[in-house]
Amino acid sequence: MALQLLEQSGVAAPAGEPGSAAWMQAVIDGLCDLSSRDALTGLSNRRNFQVALLREIDRVARAGEPALLLTADIDHFKQVNDRCGHAAGDLVLKAVAAALQDSVRPMDTVARIGGEEFAIILPNCPPAFGEAVAERIRRRVADRPVAISPRHEINVSVSIGGAYAPQWVRSTATVWCERADLQLYRAKAQGRNRVCIEPTAVSLVSAEEKGLLFGTSQFMDLE
Structure with missing residues (x-):
């Protein structure tokens, strides 16, 4: 078997x-x-992505190195399936997956986490370079028309959102993903085919993350 x-x-x-x-x-x-692995694209699947995300959260909390999480969504993907069929949709998914993988370092984790949703974990990615990396990914997808038949190509774009894990803080996968997704929603709302990264160079620490940081602190015993 x-x-x-x-x-x-x-x-x-x-x-x-x-x-x-x-x-x-x-x-x-x-x-x-x-x-x-995701069977269609060969990228990491959602389960492997979650493992890698938790590992990166642990590393950021211990070492304090910056790490960027990007979430990407194919724009108007439903229209591709409706107009061209699901076989064409599969070709688009595989083409976008290849473009994402070609745009990052071997140490980065690229995953398909949903239907047309992807995520990228970039360890040791300083804020000064994060937006440039995300823009490179966006352009790589936009510059590669997808051939769905010998005589038919379609142009594809992605919207990308990004958020940094707060350094020296043991965050959670849920909080980090929500931050990146919030920026993805901004990119979609602003017209798609664009990148939105958290506007601050250092991510704000949420109430939940403060609780994780100080909830079991030795200083609590001094109150």
């Missing part, structure tokens, strides 16, 4: 003697990779 699953997903057959330790390890590695 494991081999059938790998084959159906387009994964090459494990090398080595069937039943050997190396062969079994290759099968296990293949299954683990499938469980962390």
Whole structure:
């Protein structure tokens, strides 16, 4: 059953003697990779994204390095499905996924987290560079028409929102995602095909994050 699953997903057959330790390890590695990848685009799936997000939150809280979370949404994607069909929609999703992956560093995590929704975690990304990175991603998508048939190409764009994890603060995945989504909504409201990053260089610390920071502090015992 494991081999059938790998084959159906387009994964090459494990090398080595069937039943050997190396062969079994290759099968296990293949299954683990499938469980962390989006089947259509090959990007990280939502579960793997959540793991990476929590890992980055922990790193930012301990090391204080800046980290940027971008959320991206394909503009007017429903119209692509309605006018051109779901097969064309799949081609658009794969093309956008490739453009996102090509626009970032190997250390960055690019994930498909919903239908036409993507997210990118950029560790060690100072505020001075965040908007430039997001703009590069937006332009890369806009500059790559998607061929949905030999004679038909369509132009695609994305709206992007971004937020920084507050340094030295152990935030939560929910709070960080909500901040990035808020900026994504701004980008959509302002006309789409644009980038909106939190207007402050250093993210404001929410009440929830203050509670996480000070709720178990030793200074509470002095009150």
